Structure formats: C-alpha cells, structure tokens
Amino acid sequence: MLSFRKHIHALLVVALATGLLFSCKKDSSSDGNGNGNGNGNGNGNGTPLTEEQKSQDTLWHIFKDTYLWTADVPDSATVKPLSYSSFGDLFNKLITYKKKANGANFDHYSFLDNGTVTGEIGAGRLGDFGFDVNYWDIDSLYVLYCYPGSPAYAQGVRRGDLITAVNGSTNISYDNPPYGNSANIRNLINALNAASSSFTFKKLDGTSKTLTITSAQYSLNPILKDSIYTINGRKIGYFAFNTFVELSVIQSKIDAVFDKFVAANITDLVVDFRYNGGGAVNTSEYLANLMAPVSVGTNATIMNKTKVNNVISSNQMSRFSAIKKLRGSNNVQYSLQDIFYSYVQYSDTYFEKKKTLNLQNISFITTRNTASASELVINDLKPFFNARLTLVGDSTYGKPVGFIGIPMNKYYMYAISLQTLNSANQGDYFDGMAPTTPAYDVYRYDFGNTREHSIYYALRSIGVPAADIQANWARSAAPMPINLQRQMPKYAGKEMKNFKGSIYNAQDLLKQ
Template structure:
C-alpha cells in the first residue's frame, strides 16, 4: 500500500558537498572528492542536474561540462553561472531555442536558480523588503503597481497607481531597455538596497516625499476582494491574489474571500493574478478547489511528468535529500518517492460552496508558474477567459535540492491538465484561439478593484453585455502609450523589473512512496 505525505522542512542537509560523491549518476563515474568546498558544490550541482533535471538528456558528460572551471565574482555568482550554463543545452523544437531561453537576458536560465534559502523564507509568508514594486506604465511613466499591507511602503502611505518622479534624488527614470542604465538604476534602488527615498505624485498631481527602510513583514497574498452588481442577476466577485505562499499563510485568507463570494451569490469570478509569479503547488491546488464546480470533485486536476531516471526509480543521488513526514515523524528521502505519472495524478477535492461556471483571470508577463498552473487546471472544467497580456510561460515545477548551504531549484517535472494540455513555454496569450479573452495593457493608473481600471472593466463589461469592448474614457495615458510602448514592449519592461523576484512553482504536493 502506498503512503502519502507532504515534503516539509529539511531535517538533514549534508554539510559538505562531498557526501554526494560516492555514487554514480546516469552511468558516469563520479568526480574526485578532492578539492575545495566550492569545487564539490559545483560538482554536486551538475550531478544532481544529470539525474533530476527534466531535460537532463541534453547535458554533456561531466568531463565535457567541467563545472569546476566556471568562475564568478563570488561563490554564489559562480554557481549561478553554472546553473545558467546547464539550462541552455536542451533545445525546444517548436522554437529552436533552449527550453529555458530568457528573452530579457539570453544565456541566463528562465527557470533554474540557486540561492541560500531566501525563496523558502519568502514562500513561508515573510518578506524583508520595502513592500512595493514599480512598473513602467509608459517609457517615461514609472508607477507603483502594488503595495503589501503592513509593509514599510504601506505604513508610509504609498498606494498603487502613484507616479514615481524621483528615486534617491534622480529624476531620470525613463525605461531605456532591459539593459539600460536608467532601468538598472530603478531595479538596484528598489530591489537591492536597504533604504530608498522617493518623490511620489498622486492622482490629483500633488506630490510628497517618502523614505523607506527594508524590514520584515508578513505577506498577505490577498491584496483585496469585493463584489460588483453589474446587471440584474449578475454579480461578479473580484480577488487580487499576489503570491502562492504556504497554506498556513494563504488558506484562511482565501477562505474568507470565497466565503464572502458565496454569501453574495456571485455568478462570475475575476481572479487577478497580474503580478503573481507563483509559489507553492499545494496553494495552487487549494485555489483551484475553491473555484471548481462541486460536480468535478474526484476528477483529474492535473498530472506531473518527471524524467525517465526518476520515473523508472533509478535515482541514486536523491537519497541524500531527506524530509520528515509530519504525520508520523518518520524520515524519508527523495529516492523513495514514486515519480510515475500514475503516481502523481491529483484529483479535485471541492472546497467551500461557491458554484460558478465561468472565471476570468487577469494576467500579464509577470503571471507565472503556479498562477499558470491554476489557470491550466481549470480550462477543461469551466469557461476560462484571460484578460491582459501574455503570461511568463512556465509549465514546469521543481523541488528544492540542498547542497551545503545552498538550495538548488531546477525543473524536475512538467504539469498537464486532465486533457493533457500544457507546454505553454511561450506563455498564455489572452484573446488567442487557445486562450479566449482579450489582449490589452495593464492599467496601473487605477487601484485594484476600481471598476474603471482597464482590465477589470473588460471583465465587468463582458458579464454585463457579452462583449469585451468598453465604453467611456480609454485607459489614462493610453494614447501616449500607443506611440511609445507596444503591448510586447510593455510586457518586456514589466518582466525586467521583476526578474530578481521568484518566478516558480515549488513542488510541495503530496508524494507517494514507491511500493
């Protein structure tokens, strides 16, 4: 009989990468255990990739790759360069480019990365930053796109839609390309600093100065939720969900919103994922179970596909990755898991009483991985409409691999829904044949939940009239934007500003032990 459990906190982590060198991986002789700690970590990164990476079959031999020859300005930089190099071998035949091709920075990994535990901390619901993020509304129009409740930015009165006219005394904040000096200045100031001073302009054109210091705060991934009565018998529920944090952090907040929707008798739902870069698979499952009709309980939600080394039970290095089962306090290692498709099919299990047949997802280029999984899982079961711009494109997920003080994240699996639909490596494009809806700019000049905000207005108008066309004023600044920013350029600029943020899908779902 197979046993299920959650992957949780790491209990045992090898203190030296050399603990992983006494085995052979993929029929290769393991390299020497001699060398510096960094050399051994580099070896481990490559050897784990040769065993667990979804596209391991595109990698060369250890000798040909020579991980120890890769250098950087510091240890983490060298390891990042190694991960980038690993990511570029396997070519996607539909594009002629690597599966991990990243248009904003060719040669860098689109999905894989290595860190020292920052992602696992953030997914637990804790951030240590300013609590806001910027977005180029136009080439010369930098705005605040969201603010987390309780963060330094929120406590200082910063709001979505405020225009940023100066940062640290510099008023030249125009977008000058993904590698431009001005663009990089903005990124460094808000993403890699512990203090920032800004001059902000409100909608009434008044300005004020604010100085923020980075601080720890607990993320509330539900930024807002509300309902709209748009026509007789038509009530729309709207929720902004900004991060797939752990269930301990997110589930109760989602329950509160969906219980409210149920009591209001909503007929349609709008889920705003426009800046949600992903997170934990288990939370994506939870959200899907809140949305899906009750009649779909027990049917397939999605399946996971691992490489043939894992699915055939031939993984050897993964025995070094140990986790504790919280239900019985026993220890298990990754090599004991069942990685077959049949062993990793997840069924819907309806939560709550909401019963709708149509859901709109608001998306942009910053909508990634667990967000896309949530959407894809529901496509066979509801009328799913997308509003916004093309999503990031990440149909793969990973679990963390611990090597010394580092955590390695490389795609180990691809997900597909109950109709075997997946493979959206180039993203989901609203208004296309595959993804019905409407393609339009993100309207960062309005607050979340403002019915005149461009993307939300599309959904409300569709529920009311059956059409996506809107009446009344166009999005503020749209006429200017059409002269300077195409939708594609706007999307690229948005992705560039969040490239330091986590975009991913951490595989923390229930796993089964092999028989």
C-alpha cells in the same frame, strides 16, 4: 502509502521554512553513474576533493537524476563537472543543454536561490519596501502594487501613485538604450534595493508627498484586493492575488475572501493574476478546488497529471539521490529518490471541491508576468468551463513545468523536474496562453476599479454590458483616460523579481 504522504506533506515545508542545508558526504568524484573513480580520498590522482568540488559532484548526479530534460544533458565525461570553477558555473552550464529548434536555450526557468524565494514562498516573509514599479511611458513611473502590511503600505503608498522624484532627483525618465545610458534606471534600481530611500509620490487627486521608506521584514499578504460588484442585480467577485505563498501560511486569508463570495452568492468571478509569477503548487491546487464547479466532487475527477523523466519513472536514480535525505516535521527522513518516485506512483491529482461556489463564468487577468502556478490554475480549470473561462490582458509567461527546491551547497537548487497536464492532456503552453480579449494593464487605477482597462474588459468578457459597468461609475467616462498609444519600454528586472515558478513540495505529494 497514505501515511507516507502525510509525513512527506511536512517534509519540505520544514526544509523551505528553516533554510536547512544538507549535503551528501563523500571523498571521491564519480563517473556519472554513482561509481567512484578515485581512491576513496580524492579525484583519482591522489588529490583530495575540495568542499566545492564535492558539492559540484553532488549537483551533477542529482541534476542528472531529476532534471526533466536529462536526456539532453551529456555524460560526465563530456561535461566534466569538476572542471568548473564553482557550483553556480556548473549549474548555469547544465541548464543550457536543452535547446529550442532555432538553437536557443529552452530552459529559462531553472535557477539557484540564496534563500530569498524559499523564504518568501515557504514562510511568507519578505524584507524590502513592499512595492514594485514600472513605466507607463518614457516619463511616467508608477507604483504597480504595494503589499498590505509592508513598510510602504503603512506610509500610504498604493497602486497608481506616480513617482516624481527618487532620493531628491527628478531625473527618473526611462533611459535604457536606445533612450539613454541607463543612469536613471541604475539609480532607480539602487534606490529600490537600498536599506532606506526617499520617494515623492503624486496621488490621483493631484496631491504629492515625499516619504522616506526603510526596508523591513514583514509577513507577505499576496491578496492585494477583493471586491464584490453588484451590476444590474448580478453578483460578481473580484480577487487580485500576487504570489502563491505556501498554503499553510495563506489559507486562512484565502478562505476569508471566498467565504464572502459564498455569502454573497456570486455567480461569476474575475481573478487578477497580472503580476503573479507562481509559487507553491499546493496553494494553486487549493484555489482551483475553490473555483471548480461543484460537479467535480471529491477524489472523483482528475485535476492534473504529472510527468517526470525516464530515470525517475524507472526508479533508477543514482545513490546520490538515494542518500540525499530531508527531514520532515515528524522527525523522519526521506530520500530524494522516494520523494520523486512518489510522483510516478501517484501521478494524478484529483479535485477535492472546497466550499460551495458554482461559478457560471470565470475570467483571468493575465500579462507576461503571469507564470507557472498561476497558469496551472487556469489550465486545470479549462476543461470544466471551456468558453466560459476567458483570459483578458496579454499572453502569459509560458511555464507548464515545475521543480522542488533542493538544498545544496549554499543554495536551493530549483531545476525543472516535473511537467503538468490537465485532465484533457493539455499542458504544452511553453509560449504562453493567448488572451481571449487583449487589454492594457493600466497602473493609474487601483486593483478592483472597474475603470481599469483589464478589469473593464474582464467584465465585458463574461457578458456584462458596457452600459451596466459604466452605470456604476461616479461619472460617465471612457475606461481609459490616458493615452494607450504610448511607447511601452520594458523595465528590466520586473519579470525576474516576480518570477517564482511552480514550486512543488512535500505537501503536493499528498494526492491520495
């Protein structure tokens, strides 16, 4: 079985990186159990199925086979999958059947991807300006982060830059209801998604510069900052990580950071996940192996356990999942049934300690944008640090579940299929993980700056005295020089832009 996992290791990596689409070829619809009810050429009344209907039929069966909450989805006679006008409409209906106690939809995780997320995570490529923004208050629009190597970064854009004009207009105040008619917000979103736009940035030193930035493809480097603080003789590492790109793409950069931490003999670590919406699970597990105590060893201590639905656990998936195949880099094809059933055969993932860090304390900076694979790292490490692991900032998003991107129609279907528990069987944080110490995300200061509110209190949470932190500042100052008692409007689109989820792929099957 080990060799099977090695082949599977590359299977979905190829599918994610190349954007290959596969479809189950058939001519008739079925009854929900894989049994055709037509005449072999149509839908039962002599009318041939359209290509869209064929893809909807495939979607129905594979969704029912793999969806974690499949028991909540009615049978095909109730859903009538061929009655929907499009593949997307059917998918959007299927994810509404799982409900909360109050009747609201439970599944706000599953989605269809046109290749954007798949390319970002699998290939580590993006095609945009390279920065994101948010409002601090009604009249203050700041750069949240800027990816190294992006078009904006090359022109000097950095976190903490205040935007004072967009395409020449200074009318950029937050104006979603009840503050206005959303005209400014629409203009801002259009500018951020255009091929080229002009922005005026005001730096912390008071200087301003107007830049015309053109969207372009670039290699995604999610490491926004790394630092080593020496505070009263104590070595503390800092690491801002923004998305879980596929491990094969980002491992060398991660290793370079942690090699510096090892060489400096850091005893404590601050991990900045404040905008990390998730991504590749094999990368999250690699980070957990770097940060875990030496005592976890290799293949001796459980990191996490995977739960699937009863259709998968009983190996009773339909013929659609049996014939739906993906090709690996070894040119061998594996069925979805084989891929998902391997999570039953090898449900436990064991630590494989990487490098020699043996941290005394670890603090994670989190916000409501901290989701999925980033939450997975935190949850996996909790039983091994207990009170020595702290969360600073805001509650996390709340996503202890994951999915595999399945190419279908013109999309990749990301439907929740797996739930992960840590070694202490903890993993029901659907409402998010609450912070140990609440703190603000202060956009004015760059990543790594100990004056920034969340970083300041992350250091405090691991026992660094305030006086020792402030002694490193060029001048004595409170950690927050701007008004914390501000109105904090929500910028629609911020959360969804960064949300990726826990994306499992064939690499994650290599568990033994």
